[in-house]
Amino acid sequence: MDKILNALRKNGISVYLINEDVIESTELFFIKRKLDMRRKKNVHHYSVTVYNDFEKDGRKMRGSSTIGLYNGMTDDEISEAIREAYYAASFVSNPYYELPSGRKEEPVVLYNPGEFGTLAEIAGKMAEALFAEDKLNDVFINSAELFVEKTTSHILNSSGIDVSYQKIEIKGEFITQCIEPRDVEIYMDFCYDKPDTEALKEKVKRTLEITKARALAEAAPPTGEYRVILSGKNVREIFKYYLRRSSADMIYPKYSNYELGMNVQGDNVIGDLLNIMLKAREPYSYEGIPMTDRPLLENGVLKTIHGNSRFAYYLGVAPTGVYNSIYIPEGSRTFNEMQTGEYLHVVSFSDFQMDELSGHFSGEIRLAFYSDGKTVIPVTGGSINGSLPECHKNMILSKEMQKEKDYEGPFAVLLPKVSVAGK
């Protein structure tokens, strides 16, 4: 860090941001229940953003350029890289904006080895949890990857900010397989801020059940327009639409028309009005802005525009930092109440995508349950294609809740009038 600060001084650069991350991890790779490979890493990253203030056509500009620096670089190499970045920043004609200011704060420690154990111990407990429900012969875990990562982040800028925090993240993926009557698989990922062995066991158990159902699914659902129920992590993808549309970097360039006080679901909402909280996963943003939980939507009304210092300055709002995590309280109907009449409950997609510009969502169905109002059968194949702006006045959220990466909220969402291409 001292070498970087010296190089900045030597080059006469007075406006800068330095992000220093130390990442340690323990990684386990399994084929079936057998440990196939294990890895460890301990790496140190530096990211330096230099700001170059100049005038263009009588307007004040602030260009920026970000570079990566590495342990092992000499003083001269660091100085040259910074000098070149400063020169590159002189070509970036962004209108002037203020950087956040602050002071040195005590480190925030979110990971306590005394409470959770070492990274290797956590990996061992989570691996046990991963295979705890893998007890059947006809459906099983084909392969899995587990990463336990500790990150120590230090953020320092030329306006006095000097903050740091430490956190852990346990993440990975697993593939479940069922061979009879059809050889099928389901992909599932997971991510936790603490070693939540019970949540992982439950996720594996549910995925094994889904995989067995997929093996029984023979055909695609009939083509048509449906009441579609989404559950699990696909619900998170739906609500990411509101998170992105309320972001300053979408509003400033007019990719989003959201304004504070706007009723984002429109008037005459028949379904559930949305209440969404922005949740701070880290104590500071990458710019060193202290992050706290904030209301995003209250009964469908936009309460916060969130974003980094640049776009917030352009919009005349306070910079909040960039949020990725949300909390939504329970909805109005139970999951059972949603499953009445004709519907298609899609449990698993090859890939589910939400277009944050248009609000269109779509995905190929790996497993769904189709109900004609009398019987429910598993189906596979085909795809759904819908528009959230056309659905969200009539959208219903479940009372049952779930926790996924960056999302805590209703387990299921019911969307009316979604097109399904099937048989």
Place this chain on the structure above:
Amino acid sequence: MLRVCAPDVTGVIAHEAFGHGVEMDMFVKKRALAENYIGEYIASPLVTMHDGAAAADETGSYFFDDEGVLAQDTVIIDKGILKRGISDALTALRLGTALTGNGRRQSYERKAYTRMTNTYFEAGCDKLEDMIASIEYGFLLENCMSGMEDPKNWGIQCMVNIAREIKNGRLTGKIYSPVVLTGYVPDLLKSISMVSDEVKLFGSGFCGKGYKEFVKNSNGGPYIKARIRLG
């Protein structure tokens, strides 16, 4: 229904629908249907497909992979017959197959996996205007947004931004957007009945193994005429 796929859509079909299906680390895990079809016809005889860091001069090119294996040009499908897959060094060792130079990692920090490089279908002899003229009702598909692999079931999922309506051999001017391509890969490849005479590769995207391990690569091909389900 018949579609004409523009080179960027052809490329995503080559990459997502087929390329991921022949990454042989999936053979080791018994996750790829393609393992059972080596030496078999799985496509129209008009189809020849390559992958290799030495197969093209594009964003997926290098002299040697992240395990030190020299770059190659691997012919995966030769005139409709599935010849071989691609592998990293550990996979080749396990399967007793030849090294193909496809061991790549997202960065020095990450594990090496079997990854694609430059993946494309070879050119044919047909002209685009003849391909459009041959369709009574169908679509010209352009501007692919994304795709996802399904090596287990050899399924295809691609999202495309533009589907231009074709009626009686002409473009009507009507556009549908977005659309989802789905179906079974061998059915799609066997239905290819026309292949244009020009290949384009596109290297602006990233490829993931699932939702992580991102590497640069390119994909592409000619215009192809095939039967594909749209939604």
